[in-house]
Amino acid sequence: MTHIAKPRVRHPGLATNRLGLTRRDYEGGMSTLCAGCGHDSITAAIVQAFWEMDIEPHKVVKTSGIGCSGKTPAYFLKEAHGFNAVHGRMPSITTGAHAANRELVCIGVSGDGDSLSIGMGQFAHVVRRNVDMLYVLENNGVYGLTKGQFSASADRGSKAKRGQVSREHPIDPVLLALSLGAGFVARSFSGDKEQLVPILKAGLRHRGFALVDVISPCVTFNDHHGSTKSYEYTRDHVNALVHADFVPPAEEIETTYEAGDARTVVMHDGSRIQFRKVPADYDPRDRDRVYAYVRERQRAGEVATGLLHLEPPGRPGSETDFHGIHGTADAPLAHCSFEELCPGATTLEEIQRAFR
Amino acid sequence: MESTDSFMKPTDTRDPRHYHRVVDCQWGCPAHTDIPEYIRLIANGQYTESYLLNRKSNVFPGILGRTCDRPCEPVCRRVRLDGEPVAICRLKRVASDLRDDVRPFLPSIPAEKNGKRIACVGAGPASLTVANDLMPLGYEVVIFEKLAKPGGLMWTNIPEFRLPGQVLWEEIAYVTDMGVDMRLDSPVDSLADILGGDFDAVFVGSGAPKGKELDIPGRWDAPQQVHIGIEWLESVRFGHVERCGERVLVIGVGNTAMDCCRTAQRLGGKDVKVMARKTKPYFKASPWELDDAMEERVEILENHSPSRFVVEDGKLVGMEFDLVRWREGEGGRLRSETVGSKVIPCDEVILAIGQDTAFPWIERDIGIEFNDWDMPVVDKTTFMTTRSGVFMGGDAAWGPENIIWAVEHGHQAAISIHAYCNGESLEARPAEGMNLISQKMGLHEWTYSNDYDEAQRAKMRHVDLKKRFERMDIEVEEGFDIEQSLAEVERCLNCDAQTHFEANLCIECDACIDICPLDCLTITHNGPEEDLAQRLTAPLLHPEEPLFVSEDLPQTGRIMVKDEDLCIHCGLCAERCPTAAWDMRKSDLLLPYAGLEAGGLHAGQVVYPELAPTLESTG
Ligand SMILES: Cc1cc2nc3c(=O)[nH]c(=O)nc-3n(C[C@H](O)[C@H](O)[C@H](O)COP(=O)(O)OP(=O)(O)OC[C@H]3O[C@@H](n4cnc5c(N)ncnc54)[C@H](O)[C@@H]3O)c2cc1C
Ligand SMILES: Cc1ncc(C[n+]2csc(CCOP(=O)(O)OP(=O)(O)O)c2C)c(N)n1
Ligand code: SF4
Numbered sequence A: 001m002t003h004i005a006k007p008r009v010r011h012p013g014l015a016t017n018r019l020g021l022t023r024r025d026y027e028g029g030m031s032t033l034c035a036g037c038g039h040d041s042i043t044a045a046i047v048q049a050f051w052e053m054d055i056e057p058h059k060v061v062k063t064s065g066i067g068c069s070g071k072t073p074a075y076f077l078k079e080a081h082g083f084n085a086v087h088g089r090m091p092s093i094t095t096g097a098h099a100a101n102r103e104l105v106c107i108g109v110s111g112d113g114d115s116l117s118i119g120m121g122q123f124a125h126v127v128r129r130n131v132d133m134l135y136v137l138e139n140n141g142v143y144g145l146t147k148g149q150f151s152a153s154a155d156r157g158s159k160a161k162r163g164q165v166s167r168e169h170p171i172d173p174v175l176l177a178l179s180l181g182a183g184f185v186a187r188s189f190s191g192d193k194e195q196l197v198p199i200l201k202a203g204l205r206h207r208g209f210a211l212v213d214v215i216s217p218c219v220t221f222n223d224h225h226g227s228t229k230s231y232e233y234t235r236d237h238v239n240a241l242v243h244a245d246f247v248p249p250a251e252e253i254e255t256t257y258e259a260g261d262a263r264t265v266v267m268h269d270g271s272r273i274q275f276r277k278v279p280a281d282y283d284p285r286d287r288d289r290v291y292a293y294v295r296e297r298q299r300a301g302e303v304a305t306g307l308l309h310l311e312p313p314g315r316p317g318s319e320t321d322f323h324g325i326h327g328t329a330d331a332p333l334a335h336c337s338f339e340e341l342c343p344g345a346t347t348l349e350e351i352q353r354a355f356r
Numbered sequence B: 001m002e003s004t005d006s007f008m009k010p011t012d013t014r015d016p017r018h019y020h021r022v023v024d025c026q027w028g029c030p031a032h033t034d035i036p037e038y039i040r041l042i043a044n045g046q047y048t049e050s051y052l053l054n055r056k057s058n059v060f061p062g063i064l065g066r067t068c069d070r071p072c073e074p075v076c077r078r079v080r081l082d083g084e085p086v087a088i089c090r091l092k093r094v095a096s097d098l099r100d101d102v103r104p105f106l107p108s109i110p111a112e113k114n115g116k117r118i119a120c121v122g123a124g125p126a127s128l129t130v131a132n133d134l135m136p137l138g139y140e141v142v143i144f145e146k147l148a149k150p151g152g153l154m155w156t157n158i159p160e161f162r163l164p165g166q167v168l169w170e171e172i173a174y175v176t177d178m179g180v181d182m183r184l185d186s187p188v189d190s191l192a193d194i195l196g197g198d199f200d201a202v203f204v205g206s207g208a209p210k211g212k213e214l215d216i217p218g219r220w221d222a223p224q225q226v227h228i229g230i231e232w233l234e235s236v237r238f239g240h241v242e243r244c245g246e247r248v249l250v251i252g253v254g255n256t257a258m259d260c261c262r263t264a265q266r267l268g269g270k271d272v273k274v275m276a277r278k279t280k281p282y283f284k285a286s287p288w289e290l291d292d293a294m295e296e297r298v299e300i301l302e303n304h305s306p307s308r309f310v311v312e313d314g315k316l317v318g319m320e321f322d323l324v325r326w327r328e329g330e331g332g333r334l335r336s337e338t339v340g341s342k343v344i345p346c347d348e349v350i351l352a353i354g355q356d357t358a359f360p361w362i363e364r365d366i367g368i369e370f371n372d373w374d375m376p377v378v379d380k381t382t383f384m385t386t387r388s389g390v391f392m393g394g395d396a397a398w399g400p401e402n403i404i405w406a407v408e409h410g411h412q413a414a415i416s417i418h419a420y421c422n423g424e425s426l427e428a429r430p431a432e433g434m435n436l437i438s439q440k441m442g443l444h445e446w447t448y449s450n451d452y453d454e455a456q457r458a459k460m461r462h463v464d465l466k467k468r469f470e471r472m473d474i475e476v477e478e479g480f481d482i483e484q485s486l487a488e489v490e491r492c493l494n495c496d497a498q499t500h501f502e503a504n505l506c507i508e509c510d511a512c513i514d515i516c517p518l519d520c521l522t523i524t525h526n527g528p529e530e531d532l533a534q535r536l537t538a539p540l541l542h543p544e545e546p547l548f549v550s551e552d553l554p555q556t557g558r559i560m561v562k563d564e565d566l567c568i569h570c571g572l573c574a575e576r577c578p579t580a581a582w583d584m585r586k587s588d589l590l591l592p593y594a595g596l597e598a599g600g601l602h603a604g605q606v607v608y609p610e611l612a613p614t615l616e617s618t619g
């Protein structure tokens, strides 16, 4: 037998969530990525996060651009709405979907090439607009789909599979997002679901733009000695700086931490992010300190991971999400009647008169 | 730092037992028949090969393909996935029914004998297996059988509507035609006499020939209407009993009772009732035997405990029962409470409440020890009694079992007899072995059919109810047709296609964990077993199933754990592994037999004659 799909048969002891669904119900089609690709692992983490959050799959919009990463929405949430945009244009498609129906949960998956090369402008503006979405950047340092050319996130001095050395400055999506004003900035590693899943959950709950930059080794073109995005290199250099637990509104926080050791950010809906093992002089709410800290770790040769920055509600950048900025109706536009959306020539006349 | 003493040790997959246990059916089969391989051979149209592979371990594939107690089926992994085992037993019948002549591939018997003579008492499956294993080694085997024909209970008690004579005689002949010296109509009435003869060893395979009595009031008042089940079945087979009364009560609800009631249905019984003391969950009969009896409109009455035979004017007219209720007493033991009584009219009663061994012909002063229950003391490993050179197996050794156990006892006893005759130790059993062979054919291609088939178990077709009652020898089961057998073979999960793991190759990418449809796999830090069991990807449902624990993984020092319980052997973990740390390897269990090292064959013995053309290549 060749090329079988993952059979539907499942473990009879699998837990169900509040919707009565198992994790398997959040899967999508069979991946066609290379065996061992970090992207597949992120897909599994996304499946886990949506399942744990009890989100109804058909209330989700999944979007992507082009690349191996761009293919992944096909591999999760088969019942969700989806759009595979042209290269680098996932942000505008997601913006449109979110503008039309603010009730849907938006997740966009992109690659380092898709976001930091051809789609850099779109990336910057979706951050600025603070579109309420989870933006997952599957970062492998190469253009995987086109056979492994260096991408804009490739570290200076890192080596390609055939030995060429990357000479240009890398773009770090975390620093970029911090400087563009993103209210939720995280970095994680595809090989560490214990860290990644809670971050994805928090990002889904965050109102506004949430970036999760995930180091995601390309086994085929960027997992060799000399690469700085390989499984081994990442494991050796990761500094899991910030541990963040996502606590839904109803649940009590059971553990107590010594003062200074834990920081809690209460989100708009009452759910909390509980930070643990944060360095004493680190405050995830302080954008400038976070920026400095990530840079500092970088200079020390480390990759700082965790939910690095979270702007608590009430501070600029958190309440002013896309719909807030534009003062749109509370009801999703998609559900408004034709008359409401196109009130007719007389109304138009009135509006125009107001501008005269 | 936590002590690592209690941490789990890496699994030693070089020990054949680990992978053997994963093949649930083969592990559950007393003779360890290579079930997945014989099923694949059937899938491939290689019926003769499949038959020969079966015969190597179970000697009577045609007989067993119809009658085996099939301990392999309840433990089949498929049960734990969709509730229904693969029809392992009836597929064996397919191989048997569709095979070509296998005689050319049976072991050749040396013309020159090795000078050793072995006596066997009884010609049931146990003795026949001893002969089957020893004849190719040059032994002279003499079988003494009380009756006119060999076969034991397979002949005298298993009715022909379940086991046609032609199937029985053909497979018995494969053994007797090896040149066994068959002394039929020769009851042994003194073991001492045999021991006084020129035999180098004796095997006692005389079965458990005594049906249990029910000594309650009235038992002996109309003896011609009350029968012991196994004796009655024997009389039917011998043609001594051709009819029975219209109203028949069968006492007991084991497999013998099922054969009795169904036989009565064919001899004129119009109102046949099986009387059970307990309730259905406690019935001794196999579920499928119960189903077959019910299909034939036999009535089974629960909670009836016989209290007396009702005899009027020397004629049995009925039987009185206590109506009982059961409740769980101390320590979960069932206690009965009588709540009434009832007389059920009948013309005949058949007692099917168990069998005992009987050894009136074994002198008690010849060194064979008997225990308090008058059972001979037999070593569970060597099958030797307390008198050296006298071995015992089958139902004779520890009471009634079934054919496949009798066969396995025969194999083990033959190993012991061979060692004994060569002056070797009996305790040091010959080692089992295992070959592991990669099944990879290409990127996404395996030698076996690895996709999970959701099909339900094939249903056996039965001869029409009315027609089957016309004669005793109409086989009820029609066997699977080609379509059914081709569908059923796909339900087999190929549990011998083992997931073989090399820790040093793993880069901990999680691909295998994520793809596994049954969530068998976990990468986690090591710890004590109870603690580790809490951290598995999916909950541990059957802790008795094996866990695989790897060596420490190179990058993080964590371990790979696999709960073997529900693995469907789809190979997706191996397909998605970038470094081939997982591979699918067929585990080929190599069993030793008398005079053969693990996996060995006798001169002339062939399993894969490559006679049958392969139907079509897979894919
Ligand atoms: C009604 C019934 C139905 C059964 N159905 C099944 C079934 O469907 N599947 C299954 O697996 N098992 C079944 N069994 C059980 C199975 O038949 C036995 O477990 C099996 O035959 C035991 O084999 P054996 O070689 O130990 O002894 P037996 O088959 O009992 O053979 C013993 C032989 O020894 C002979 N013998 C005894 N004493 C002497 C003596 N002193 N001298 C010479 N010969 C002697 C006997 O005549 C007999 O031929 C059934 C049993 C019964 C009673
Ligand atoms: C407009 C356009 N330009 C170029 C390409 C070719 N192309 C396809 S994928 C890709 C890069 C993808 O890299 P990345 O976003 O890092 O994704 P990965 O495959 O590494 O996940 C490029 C340049 C394209 N498809 N469309
Ligand atoms: S080329 Fe690289 S990024 Fe693309 S699927 Fe293969 S491993 Fe993943």
Ligand code: SF4
Pocket (backbone or CB within 6 Å): B499, B515, B516, B517, B518, B519, B520, B521, B566, B567, B568, B569, B570, B571, B572, B573, B574
């Ligand atoms: S073969 Fe591998 S992927 Fe398939 S069920 Fe077994 S462990 Fe899981």
Ligand code: SF4
Pocket (backbone or CB within 6 Å): A036, B505, B506, B507, B508, B509, B510, B511, B512, B513, B573, B576, B577, B578, B579, B580, B581, B582
């Ligand atoms: S797929 Fe292979 S390399 Fe990846 S975690 Fe599994 S065994 Fe290790």
Ligand SMILES: [Mg+2]
Pocket (backbone or CB within 6 Å): A067, A111, A112, A113, A138, A139, A140, A141, A142, A143, A144, A151
């Ligand atoms: Mg990339």
